[in-house]
Amino acid sequence: MQPTQRGSQQQMPPTPALVFDVPKLDTFLTRFEQALAEHWPHSVLSYSFKTNSLPWLLSYMRQRGIWAEVVSDTEYELALALGYTPDRIIFNGPIKGRDRLWAAMLQGTVVNLDAKREVEWAAALARQQPETPLAVGLRVNWDVNEYCPGESTSDGADSRFGFSPASGELDAAISTLRDAGIQIAGLHMHRNSLTQSVDVFRAAATVARDLISSRGLELDWVDIGGGFFGAEQGHPTFADYVLAIREVLEEVIDPARTRLVVEPGASLVAVPLEFHASVLDVKQVKDHTFVVTDASRTNIDPLFRRKRPFQYDLETNATHTRPLQTIGGYTCMEDDRLMDIEDEPALEIGDRIVFYKVGGYTMCYQSKFFIEFPPAVYIRTHEEELILVREKPSVSEYLQGQQWIPAGDHINAAANGKSQWLAPHL
Ligand SMILES: Cc1ncc(COP(=O)(O)O)c(C=O)c1O
Known part of the structure; x- marks a missing residue:
C-alpha cells in the first residue's frame, strides 16, 4: 500500500507503521x-x-x-x-x-x-x-x-x-x-x-x-x-x-x-519515532467502550512497564466525545491495552491514532513474530516525503533458514522414534 495524504499536507503511511x-x-x-x-x-x-x-x-x-x-x-x-x-x-x-x-x-x-x-x-x-x-x-x-x-x-x-x-x-x-x-x-x-x-x-x-x-x-x-x-x-x-x-x-x-x-x-x-495505528472496531461492553486497533502495546511498550502516559494525536471526523475509551491492541492478551482516554472524540472504524516519542527500547524488544510481524518502518525526510526503509516481513522471509520435516514425512519420523519436528539433518 502507498502512503496517503490526509487532512494536512503531510503524507500518512498505511497502518500499522513506524515513522522516523x-x-x-x-x-x-x-x-x-x-x-x-x-x-x-x-x-x-x-x-x-x-x-x-x-x-x-x-x-x-x-x-x-x-x-x-x-x-x-x-x-x-x-x-x-x-x-x-x-x-x-x-x-x-x-x-x-x-x-x-x-x-x-x-x-x-x-x-x-x-x-x-x-x-x-x-x-x-x-x-x-x-x-x-x-x-x-x-x-x-x-x-x-x-x-x-x-x-x-x-x-x-x-x-x-x-x-x-x-x-x-x-x-x-x-x-x-x-x-x-x-x-x-x-x-x-x-x-x-x-x-x-x-x-x-x-x-x-x-x-x-x-x-x-x-x-x-x-x-x-x-x-x-x-x-x-x-x-x-x-x-x-x-x-x-x-x-x-x-x-x-x-x-x-x-x-x-x-x-x-x-x-x-x-x-x-526516542522523540523522533512515531507509531501510526488505525481503529478496526469499536465495541460496547456494559458502559465500557473498547477501541480495537491494528496496534499493540507490544509494539511501543514491549515490556509492559511504561508508567508515563503516551503522547498521541487522534485523526477523526467524530462530532461527539465519549467519557472513557480503552484503546486495545490486536493481540489475544487481555492486558494488551495501550491507554484509556477520557472525554475524547468518539473513535470510529478507520480513524487514525498516532503515538509519539516511542523510539527508545521498543523496536529492539519486539518479538520477531507474535500473532503479527513487526510493522513496516518509514522515514519522513526534510522534504516531508515518506520513504519505506523496512518492510513488514512476509511468511516466506520468516521461514527462511528454518529446517523442518514437510507434512508427509511426519509419519516416518514418528515411526523412527524421532520427534516430528526434528530438522532433517539431525
Ligand atoms: C553501557 C551502556 N551505554 C549506553 C547506554 C544507553 O543508555 P540510554 O539509552 O539511556 O542513553 C546503555 C543503556 O543501558 C548502556 O548499558
Missing part, C-alpha cells in the same frame, strides 16, 4: 554534536546500538560521523557490516567473545573491559604479542545511590556491571593488566538513573576523578556512558551535562588530551 522523523532526529544529533564541540571538542559521540538497531538508523548515524557503541560480538559484527571501521567502535559489555575482543584490541577499537575473563584474555594477548602496544579501559562499578540517593534503577542499589573498587576487583584488574604491559587507557562510568539528572553525571565524573588521582592513571578516554535526558525543550540540555562533567574532571585531566566519550541511546532516538 529525520528533521527531529537531526535536531537531537546536532544538539549533542554542538554541546561537545563547544565544551569538549576532543570527544567522541557514539550511539548505543541496543537502543534501536534499525539498520537505516545505524547507517544514518555512521554517515553523520557518529561512532558505534556495541555490547556484544553480534552488535560489533553488525557495525562492521554497516561500514563502521574498528577504530570508530566503542566495545563495551561483559559478554565479549575472546576472538572478537582480541581483534578489536589489535584494530584500534575503544575497548572497555567488564568481566574478569576479558582481563585474562587481554593479558594473554599481551604475552603472545609483547611488541604490540595494547590499551584498554575498565568499567567501574560504583554506587549511584551513595552519591544521588534514590537514583538507582535496579531493585537493589548495587549494579552488576563493572569492577568494584570497594571489593578490590578493580585494583586486581589494574595489576593484572599492568603486569602484562597493557596500558589502562580509559574508565567507563555508565549508570542508568531514575531521573537522568545532571547530578548523576557529576557523581560519575567524581568517582572517575578520584580513581584517576588515587590510582595514578594517565587516561586517553573517560567514557561517561549514556542515560541522558533528551527532551524537545527545557533542561537539562546536553551542554548542561558536558559542562558539569568537565568541571569535575578538569581537576585531574586535560580535556585537550583525554577524550570524553558519550554513548547516548534513548536521548537521541
Whole structure:
C-alpha cells in the first residue's frame, strides 16, 4: 500500500507503521554534536546500538560521523557490516567473545573491559604479542545511590556491571593488566538513573576523578556512558551535562588530551519515532467502550512497564466525545491495552491514532513474530516525503533458514522414534 495524504499536507503511511522523523532526529544529533564541540571538542559521540538497531538508523548515524557503541560480538559484527571501521567502535559489555575482543584490541577499537575473563584474555594477548602496544579501559562499578540517593534503577542499589573498587576487583584488574604491559587507557562510568539528572553525571565524573588521582592513571578516554535526558525543550540540555562533567574532571585531566566519550541511546532516538495505528472496531461492553486497533502495546511498550502516559494525536471526523475509551491492541492478551482516554472524540472504524516519542527500547524488544510481524518502518525526510526503509516481513522471509520435516514425512519420523519436528539433518 502507498502512503496517503490526509487532512494536512503531510503524507500518512498505511497502518500499522513506524515513522522516523529525520528533521527531529537531526535536531537531537546536532544538539549533542554542538554541546561537545563547544565544551569538549576532543570527544567522541557514539550511539548505543541496543537502543534501536534499525539498520537505516545505524547507517544514518555512521554517515553523520557518529561512532558505534556495541555490547556484544553480534552488535560489533553488525557495525562492521554497516561500514563502521574498528577504530570508530566503542566495545563495551561483559559478554565479549575472546576472538572478537582480541581483534578489536589489535584494530584500534575503544575497548572497555567488564568481566574478569576479558582481563585474562587481554593479558594473554599481551604475552603472545609483547611488541604490540595494547590499551584498554575498565568499567567501574560504583554506587549511584551513595552519591544521588534514590537514583538507582535496579531493585537493589548495587549494579552488576563493572569492577568494584570497594571489593578490590578493580585494583586486581589494574595489576593484572599492568603486569602484562597493557596500558589502562580509559574508565567507563555508565549508570542508568531514575531521573537522568545532571547530578548523576557529576557523581560519575567524581568517582572517575578520584580513581584517576588515587590510582595514578594517565587516561586517553573517560567514557561517561549514556542515560541522558533528551527532551524537545527545557533542561537539562546536553551542554548542561558536558559542562558539569568537565568541571569535575578538569581537576585531574586535560580535556585537550583525554577524550570524553558519550554513548547516548534513548536521548537521541526516542522523540523522533512515531507509531501510526488505525481503529478496526469499536465495541460496547456494559458502559465500557473498547477501541480495537491494528496496534499493540507490544509494539511501543514491549515490556509492559511504561508508567508515563503516551503522547498521541487522534485523526477523526467524530462530532461527539465519549467519557472513557480503552484503546486495545490486536493481540489475544487481555492486558494488551495501550491507554484509556477520557472525554475524547468518539473513535470510529478507520480513524487514525498516532503515538509519539516511542523510539527508545521498543523496536529492539519486539518479538520477531507474535500473532503479527513487526510493522513496516518509514522515514519522513526534510522534504516531508515518506520513504519505506523496512518492510513488514512476509511468511516466506520468516521461514527462511528454518529446517523442518514437510507434512508427509511426519509419519516416518514418528515411526523412527524421532520427534516430528526434528530438522532433517539431525
Ligand atoms: C553501557 C551502556 N551505554 C549506553 C547506554 C544507553 O543508555 P540510554 O539509552 O539511556 O542513553 C546503555 C543503556 O543501558 C548502556 O548499558
